Amino acid sequence: MAYLPNEVSGPVPNDADRMFWHYCQQHELRFQQCGSCRRFRHPPTPVCPYCRSFEIVWVRAPDTGAVFSFTIVHHPAHPAMKAVVPYNIVVVDFPACDHVRLVSNLIDVPPQEIRIGMEVMLAWETAGNGLLVPRFKRKQPG
Ligand code: ZN
Numbered sequence: 159m160a161y162l163p164n165e166v167s168g169p170v171p172n173d174a175d176r177m178f179w180h181y182c183q184q185h186e187l188r189f190q191q192c193g194s195c196r197r198f199r200h201p202p203t204p205v206c207p208y209c210r211s212f213e214i215v216w217v218r219a220p221d222t223g224a225v226f227s228f229t230i231v232h233h234p235a236h237p238a239m240k241a242v243v244p245y246n247i248v249v250v251d252f253p254a255c256d257h258v259r260l261v262s263n264l265i266d267v268p269p270q271e272i273r274i275g276m277e278v279m280l281a282w283e284t285a286g287n288g289l290l291v292p293r294f295k296r297k298q299p300g
Pocket of ligand 1: 194
């Protein structure tokens with residue numbers, strides 16, 4: 159079973175992030191890198207916010223990152239979430255990609271054990287609408 163219930167449908171790709179989700183469907187987490195100044199950015203945008211270039215390179219991210227921040231949700235804001243509270247929302251940092259950050263969930267760690275700086279590894283799950291979404295597990299030592 160996925161971390162969030164199937165009633166939480168999943169992402170709806172738009173013009174800006176369509177390629178991000180396209181790569182996710184191939185089990186590839188990729189971030190945009192500017193083809194001119196080489197800086198990474200996320201979420202995806204059509205124009206580099208640093209140098210205004212339209213050149214985009216999609217670079218494969220490492221399978222590991224670190225928890226930059228997190229919150230534990232106790233109140234089910236939607237009836238579908240009632241069965242899964244408390245659940246976490248984590249912000250995962252990727253130092254190798256200019257510290258771009260991805261909002262996701264940590265699927266195998268009890269809320270009281272989540273720590274800022276905790277190393278995590280990529281774990282793909284299928285959302286309610288059938289799209290693969292990047293989620294994370296605790297990185298095992300070694
Ligand atoms: Zn740039």
